[in-house]
Amino acid sequence: MRIMRSIIFSPFYKVLMADFFMADQLTSQIPLLRHVEFAACYFMAGSFRANPYEMCTNSQQYKHLAYVISFLPYYWRAMQCLRRYIEEHDINQLANAGKYVSAMVAAAVRFKYNVTPTPFWMWMVLISSSGATVYQLYWDFVKDWGFFTPKSKNLWLRDDLILKNKFTYYISMMLNLVLRLAWTESVMKIRVSKNETRLLDFSLASLEIIRRGHWNFYRYLRLV
Template sequence: SMFSLFFLHLFLYGCNIFMWRKTRINYAFIFEFAPTKELKYRDVFLICTTSMTIVVGVMFAHLTLIVKGYSSSTVQAIPGCLLLVFLLVLVCPFKILYRSSRYHFLIAIRNIILTPFYKVVMVDFFMADQLCSQVPLLRTLEYLACYYITSSYKTQDYGYCTRVKHFRDLAYAVSFLPYYWRAMQCARRWFDEGDINHIVNLGKYVSAMLAAGTKVAYENDNSAGWLSLVVIVSSVATIYQLYWDFVKDWGLLQFNSKNPWLRNDLILKQKYIYFISMGLNLLLRLAWLQTVIHPNIGSLDSRVTLFFLAALEVIRRGLWNFYRLENEHLNNAGKFRAVKVVPLPFHEVEEN
């Protein structure tokens, strides 16, 4: 599920690039990518398909070895080895496998982790927003680290990392981290720019942190009190996030706009697409909220249900990405930050 969520996110980013190019949204300028080194959508799709082919092949080999009765400790080490290989490829210093893109990805992650000490640019907080949609992936990484570091894979004790208090407490930190990083970015931007909107945005991520914290607490204590608190806190956080999605990030719901409930400038000609997208964002936000209360759908295992709900949040983020860049592009064009010629307030004098 961890690999699936990551490469689904990467695939949707490829779809975003395709649509940005098709609608002439200057994403390379917004992200400050070098024109000769940026990943094209074909490159992203190639990375996704190749990587998932490797993952499926290793998974098939893993299951085959289990069926043939090979040593459990050896077989259980295979997923960890696969993860290690991907991490080694990511930090590989040689000029192979899109080194420039890997380097900039690692730089963005470094800037996110050390947010208060670096000026926040568009690509940094855009990447941090992506991490906010990958909390289940980060939780899985935390579990895998515990599973292999404590050698639980040798005894196939899958529940050890959920029983030990230290690792249960670590789950709180992992759930908080993406929202904490994003909140610190808002604080740094407010400090640099003095715009009060960044403080209001910070409040959104604080509410998300509270929702994530109550969720983890409910996982450890399935009482009615914690369930009620989870629903209340998460509902408030979701309403806060929906307002920011539609009004601030997408620039929609402008009552005085010439396009009712949208905005004056639209890149897509079909206005109904914006309303459909807002409806989908609302539904997918609510689907993400359901991960808090651990629903069981029929006879499906709860972990399978949570995986599908986590995938829906990744899909929602892919939808959000397009309109976030559209709004940023239009703002840049309106302020003459994305054009080569800026109109000056001088009258032209015709020469005889």
């Protein structure tokens, strides 16, 4: 609870390792947070037995609040980076904040595209989301995982490897790349039924948890 308090009220608290580590986990829990908000809307808006499932999903207020919730983890993380930059004067923290701001911009553009699905906004989604993805991939591989070390004896990796099988690192890099591109589903307009849509959302959310698990593992190796 102390950690969550520090995250929610960023940047007014000093940022400890547990704080920014937990905030990073929240950026991968956005689908869960949106479903928690949906559950609160559905079960608190009267008798859920008598109300259809679409009561909340078709509500404009629900949709807007759901996307505000989507921005919060990125906002909290950006504020933590800003606090650390002010205290530590480390330009990398400011650059890291930019990564989360780019994710917020990309999410906002995708929200606009869902409301106004025009070719212009589709191109804006491709541009903003592609830029944010490249930014995130660079930070994952180079800054957080410590890969792509110049003149390393291990191609695209670093000199000090804990795992004996290098192939495992390459698999994780490719998996991280593919799962970072999950946003493309929002512009592909896949025609599926309601149940299949929910299954697709569940699958993408589950894959993001797997991606975050890989990130946690290599981030920890980077720390030690």
